[in-house]
Amino acid sequence: MPSGQTHEAINLTFFAGLAAGYAYARAQGLTQEFETLLAPQTVTLFSLSYLVGSFLVTPDLDLAENNVRAKRHWGLLGLLWVPYGTMFNHRGMSHTWVIGPLTRLVYMAVVGLGLAYLTNIVAPYFGYQIQFQTQLSNNWQELALGSLLGYYLSQWLHLVADGISPDHGRKRSKAKPAPFPKKK
Numbered sequence: 314m315p316s317g318q319t320h321e322a323i324n325l326t327f328f329a330g331l332a333a334g335y336a337y338a339r340a341q342g343l344t345q346e347f348e349t350l351l352a353p354q355t356v357t358l359f360s361l362s363y364l365v366g367s368f369l370v371t372p373d374l375d376l377a378e379n380n381v382r383a384k385r386h387w388g389l390l391g392l393l394w395v396p397y398g399t400m401f402n403h404r405g406m407s408h409t410w411v412i413g414p415l416t417r418l419v420y421m422a423v424v425g426l427g428l429a430y431l432t433n434i435v436a437p438y439f440g441y442q443i444q445f446q447t448q449l450s451n452n453w454q455e456l457a458l459g460s461l462l463g464y465y466l467s468q469w470l471h472l473v474a475d476g477i478s479p480d481h482g483r484k485r486s487k488a489k490p491a492p493f494p495k496k497k
């Protein structure tokens with residue numbers, strides 16, 4: 314199985330290919346047809362989520378109870394991933410194509426909201442008043458789609474490099490036990 318560093322190299326190489334393809338298509342005027350989908354903001358968010366998914370939020374965070382590379386990139390905040398590592402077996406549900414990446418998004422949302430809640434309670438004691446505001450821009454759908462695509466693509470490349478196909482889970486559950494026990 315590829316090391317964390319190898320995964321990062323693979324993802325970066327693929328990203329360079331994408332960027333080159335995009336630059337070429339742009340130079341040829343081919344991107345104009347998809348102007349709404351390929352707006353600079355969306356492309357930026359796509360790239361950011363792809364990089365975050367390649368370096369910070371990888372499937373191998375299921376090993377976060379140990380010292381895994383992606384966790385180290387978070388610095389001290391990497392500790393926040395330890396419960397995730399305890400909850401998920403290595404290369405189990407965390408390494409599936411649809412649910413796997415989603416488990417990390419949900420986990421981050423829960424931890425993020427929890428931290429925001431705690432900050433809200435604690436801040437007044439230090440004389441701070443914190444207000445959380447969200448404002449959706451009018452092209453939020455494209456932005457959300459771009460971010461999701463970037464993130465998911467980075468996760469899928471990781472799975473491909475791990476040799477996990479999209480129907481891996483189904484194959485595994487259908488697999489029959491070996492007729493003869495292996496000799497030791």
Ligand SMILES: [Zn+2]
Pocket residue numbers: 372373408471475
């Ligand atoms: Zn992996």
